[in-house]
Amino acid sequence: MLEPLHPLLRQAFDPERFLLLGQQILQDAVHHLKEAQSKVRERSMPWTPPEDEKLFWEARLDAPEGLAALLNLVGQRSNALQDPRYMGHQVAAPFPEGALVGLVTDLLNNGGAVYEMGPTNSAMEEVLMARIGSLMGLPDGCGGILCHGGTLANLVALLAARRRAGRGGVDTWVDGDGVKGAVLVSEQAHYCVDRAVRIMGWGAEGVGLVQTDGQHKMTRSGLEAAMQAMQEKGRKVVAVVGSACTTSSGAYDDLNVVADFAEQYGFWFHVDGAHGAPAAFSARHRHLVSGMERADSVAMDFHKIMGVPALCTGLFFRAQEMSFLPFTQSAEYLWSDAEDPEWWNFGKRTFECTKRMLSTRVAAVLEEYGSEIWGVLVDRLFGLGQEMAERIVERGDKGWQLAMEPEANIVCFRYLPVQFADVEQENAFTLKLRQTHLERGPQYIVQTKFSGKVWLRCTLMNPLTQAADVVELLDRIEDLAKQVQQM
Numbered sequence: 001m002l003e004p005l006h007p008l009l010r011q012a013f014d015p016e017r018f019l020l021l022g023q024q025i026l027q028d029a030v031h032h033l034k035e036a037q038s039k040v041r042e043r044s045m046p047w048t049p050p051e052d053e054k055l056f057w058e059a060r061l062d063a064p065e066g067l068a069a070l071l072n073l074v075g076q077r078s079n080a081l082q083d084p085r086y087m088g089h090q091v092a093a094p095f096p097e098g099a100l101v102g103l104v105t106d107l108l109n110n111g112g113a114v115y116e117m118g119p120t121n122s123a124m125e126e127v128l129m130a131r132i133g134s135l136m137g138l139p140d141g142c143g144g145i146l147c148h149g150g151t152l153a154n155l156v157a158l159l160a161a162r163r164r165a166g167r168g169g170v171d172t173w174v175d176g177d178g179v180k181g182a183v184l185v186s187e188q189a190h191y192c193v194d195r196a197v198r199i200m201g202w203g204a205e206g207v208g209l210v211q212t213d214g215q216h217k218m219t220r221s222g223l224e225a226a227m228q229a230m231q232e233k234g235r236k237v238v239a240v241v242g243s244a245c246t247t248s249s250g251a252y253d254d255l256n257v258v259a260d261f262a263e264q265y266g267f268w269f270h271v272d273g274a275h276g277a278p279a280a281f282s283a284r285h286r287h288l289v290s291g292m293e294r295a296d297s298v299a300m301d302f303h304k305i306m307g308v309p310a311l312c313t314g315l316f317f318r319a320q321e322m323s324f325l326p327f328t329q330s331a332e333y334l335w336s337d338a339e340d341p342e343w344w345n346f347g348k349r350t351f352e353c354t355k356r357m358l359s360t361r362v363a364a365v366l367e368e369y370g371s372e373i374w375g376v377l378v379d380r381l382f383g384l385g386q387e388m389a390e391r392i393v394e395r396g397d398k399g400w401q402l403a404m405e406p407e408a409n410i411v412c413f414r415y416l417p418v419q420f421a422d423v424e425q426e427n428a429f430t431l432k433l434r435q436t437h438l439e440r441g442p443q444y445i446v447q448t449k450f451s452g453k454v455w456l457r458c459t460l461m462n463p464l465t466q467a468a469d470v471v472e473l474l475d476r477i478e479d480l481a482k483q484v485q486q487m
Contacts, residue, residue, distance in 0.1 A: 113347025
């Protein structure tokens with residue numbers, strides 16, 4: 001005989017308890033949002049050494065105080081992306097209602113590989129990918145899938161490229177891949193492309209790094225040289241990846257140059273537009289992604305400069321049927337015919353079996369604001385990047401250096417208040433300055449390295465950031481630099 005329902009289970013599923021708890025947590029979330037936007041915190045990134053943070057949570061998780069208390073504490077100790085002084089990593093300051101979408105979709109939990117497990121997911125995703133792809137300039141008949149992150153999207157795109165290339169008529173998905181394949185990609189590209197190639201079994205030498213020019217962009221001569229180098233190693237190039245834009249410097253490759261190259265040699269043309277592809281929604285910045293419409297596939301993160309909480313990435317294909325290339329396998333308990341292109345069973349097209357209700361996150365933005373807000377957001381964030389660059393140039397005679405004129409909302413710079421003996425000393429000073437700023441704030445910025453030099457790096461992700469916040473950051477760095485010189 002079945003035992004009576006345990007009191008803990010009754011408590012866990014009690015709607016009235018859920019309502020009261022939700023009201024408290026929502027009030028705390030609103031307070032967090034107001035606090036972050038008003039910049040009353042001491043630091044936008046509450047830096048704690050990793051071991052200290054681990055010790056804190058070892059003690060705290062042994063003394064539970066309830067969910068509301070836990071979430072409130074998490075909020076206090078987490079990065080405040082809603083703070084206009086947060087200028088670090090490429091993560092959205094999401095539209096606040098995204099949290100409400102998460103509340104409902106997490107409760108519904110309709111994730112799955114087949115239509116009957118999540119009917120709204122399947123249908124909504126199919127409609128959204130075609131419509132948004134069209135808005136991006138992709139051809140009629142385009143489509144794609146949503147997945148959890150740009151790393152996964154780039155991997156799936158390259159799997160499609162490999163399968164289309166095949167080897168002597170052999171299906172690599174069915175029979176394996178004995179060919180030493182290769183992918184050409186900018187030396188400035190995100191590391192996930194290198195990782196994808198290694199996952200596909202082609203090793204480190206399967207990545208053909210293309211040298212870039214002084215503006216960190218791939219050139220036709222660089223592509224030709226990289227292709228020749230791969231061929232001399234006995235490698236079969238199957239794809240070339242254009243960056244829109246690079247993570248390290250925010251530089252956009254000339255995608256028409258890459259498209260012409262790929263078209264001439266019959267390579268798959270993929271655009272890693274995880275960060276910068278949304279420029280397509282801006283009349284002012286659309287020229288940056290000219291040529292993207294010629295791509296076979298495009299990865300674009302909704303969770304970067306499109307206001308959606310992480311993770312939510314679109315992988316677009318120039319033709320909807322191309323989205324079936326990466327995966328086709330038997331799974332009799334899910335579908336009866338593995339080869340039938342059933343768009344509604346997205347397990348046939350995605351790496352994941354179970355997915356979150358990602359389509360609802362994207363639809364929520366369109367429902368409230370329409371696609372226009374993405375262009376507005378791009379213009380604002382890219383404008384902040386230009387504002388910061390102009391302020392740095394104004395201070396050039398004080399030791400400020402701009403790595404390159406920013407095309408997006410990524411700005412790389414450094415401050416060298418005195419003459420150093422060599423690049424090694426310059427780098428050591430910059431690293432110490434950044435670490436000091438990390439520990440003391442109140443802003444949050446990161447660092448990068450190219451051409452042998454260490455640079456400070458800002459990604460301006462919060463549209464509420466103002467010119468005054470940029471000036472305060474530069475003033476703060478100058479002040480901390482004096483302290484670093486005395487250490």
